[in-house]
Amino acid sequence: MPTPRRQRSTDDNAASDTAQRRHPAPSQPFATLRTCGELRTSLTSLRDTFSNRHHSLDFAYSHAHYLRNRVLAVGLLFLLLTPLWALVDIVMLPRDLWGITLSGRGLLLAGLAGVLLLARQSRERIGRIRVSAGLLLALPATFYALVLGIVPDGDVARLAGYAFIPFLLVAALSVFPFTLVESLAAGVALLWLLAFAQRVDGSWLTPAGLEGLWLLASLLAVSLAANHFQLSLLMRVYRQATHDPLTGLFNRGALTLHLEKLQAWRRQQGETAPACSVLMMDIDHFKRINDTHGHSVGDLVLAEFARVVSDQTRAEDCVARYGGEEFVVLLVDADVARGSRVAERIRSTVEAHHFPDHDHQRVPVTTSIGVARLGERETPQQALERADAALYRAKAQGRNRVTHAD
Numbered sequence: 001m002p003t004p005r006r007q008r009s010t011d012d013n014a015a016s017d018t019a020q021r022r023h024p025a026p027s028q029p030f031a032t033l034r035t036c037g038e039l040r041t042s043l044t045s046l047r048d049t050f051s052n053r054h055h056s057l058d059f060a061y062s063h064a065h066y067l068r069n070r071v072l073a074v075g076l077l078f079l080l081l082t083p084l085w086a087l088v089d090i091v092m093l094p095r096d097l098w099g100i101t102l103s104g105r106g107l108l109l110a111g112l113a114g115v116l117l118l119a120r121q122s123r124e125r126i127g128r129i130r131v132s133a134g135l136l137l138a139l140p141a142t143f144y145a146l147v148l149g150i151v152p153d154g155d156v157a158r159l160a161g162y163a164f165i166p167f168l169l170v171a172a173l174s175v176f177p178f179t180l181v182e183s184l185a186a187g188v189a190l191l192w193l194l195a196f197a198q199r200v201d202g203s204w205l206t207p208a209g210l211e212g213l214w215l216l217a218s219l220l221a222v223s224l225a226a227n228h229f230q231l232s233l234l235m236r237v238y239r240q241a242t243h244d245p246l247t248g249l250f251n252r253g254a255l256t257l258h259l260e261k262l263q264a265w266r267r268q269q270g271e272t273a274p275a276c277s278v279l280m281m282d283i284d285h286f287k288r289i290n291d292t293h294g295h296s297v298g299d300l301v302l303a304e305f306a307r308v309v310s311d312q313t314r315a316e317d318c319v320a321r322y323g324g325e326e327f328v329v330l331l332v333d334a335d336v337a338r339g340s341r342v343a344e345r346i347r348s349t350v351e352a353h354h355f356p357d358h359d360h361q362r363v364p365v366t367t368s369i370g371v372a373r374l375g376e377r378e379t380p381q382q383a384l385e386r387a388d389a390a391l392y393r394a395k396a397q398g399r400n401r402v403t404h405a406d
């Protein structure tokens with residue numbers, strides 16, 4: 001089951017967003033600082049598209065889902081093109097080469113069908129989706145290398161159309177949201193394939209051969225740029241769809257989706273499923289804060305509140321802004337006793353925390369929290385409603401307290 005780790009890069013961006021709200025940048029004198037900020041954002045985005053080391057598990061699932069769709073679409077295209085290309089072989093190649101190329105194409109067709117099947121059955125399996133994407137590119141490359149190895153050297157020049165394969169595959173890299181490391185590895189392998197083909201057909205280190213290598217390297221650079229822009233766009237869309245821009249926390253939709261996945265996974269685990277708790281919290285008399293200090297201070301309080309709550313939870317817990325001044329924490333592997341301890345710690349930390357207004361004066365803030373155990377069979381909505389009912393009781397009993405639904 002995916003543990004809802006918070007996305008580091010998103011949190012970084014949210015923190016800088018919050019900082020910008022706190023200190024609106026004057027236009028002229030700080031232009032250099034702004035340029036530095038943009039440079040930092042670009043470097044962060046390059047780091048995020050370079051490899052998947054810094055991706056949150058949550059984003060990794062979205063990324064894999066997108067990659068799987070591409071594998072299915074491109075795989076289907078390759079599957080249709082392969083028999084068509086066999087027809088081209090029959091028209092273009094001498095009859096004595098048909099045996100090798102057509103049986104190779106038959107094997108390729110079977111391999112591509114296997115890749116499609118693997119991708120279809122790998123809905124939530126990130127590793128398997130990556131493998132199917134790799135295989136989709138590796139199979140045509142292997143087919144080409146095998147044909148080159150089997151066909152007698154003197155006949156290689158008669159393989160009309162085959163020399164395009166490395167170029168076609170490098171161009172295909174740009175269709176997938178691969179990280180730069182993944183594309184680079186595939187690109188180097190395809191350069192090696194071209195070099196092998198040139199050694200076989202005798203154009204290695206000739207002007208025509210060098211031109212081919214240069215062309216493939218240039219195409220690879222274009223594909224890498226396409227991968228970078230595609231992946232950073234995907235990340236931005238993912239952040240906008242799943243995160244609250246003011247606090248950088250997960251939004252209500254992402255929380256509900258995560259709860260559904262968590263419940264499905266717990267049902268699969270049966271009796272060994274870990275206990276989970278839901279904390280529903282609401283800032284007390286928040287309207288008064290807005291009315292007394294202004295809406296912008298209200299926003300500062302919300303962002304700071306989100307930071308305080310996040311600091312009191314583990315990276316694998318899911319912290320979300322449920323709406324307005326309401327927040328939800330989903331504690332994984334936490335029974336009611338632990339849930340209550342965490343809730344009480346959040347409540348007391350918020351009460352003692354220095355929430356500053358624009359003049360750094362303290363804005364007194366307290367929170368009420370409802371705690372509910374996540375039942376094995378209940379829907380996310382039912383669990384949230386029970387936590388909300390407990391929160392309502394905490395408000396009715398005088399606020400700044402923790403109450404239990406169970």
Ligand SMILES: Nc1nc2c(ncn2[C@@H]2O[C@H](COP(=O)(O)OP(=O)(O)OP(=O)(O)O)[C@@H](O)[C@H]2O)c(=O)[nH]1
Pocket residue numbers: 246282283284285286287288290294295296297298299302323324325395399
């Ligand atoms: N500054 C700011 N205010 C918001 C935001 N979202 C909701 N609010 C305000 O939050 C306030 C919520 O007020 P109420 O629902 O009356 O609750 P309350 O004043 O916190 O009272 P209790 O919950 O009963 O303690 C409203 O005034 C909303 O305008 C936001 O993003 N920023």
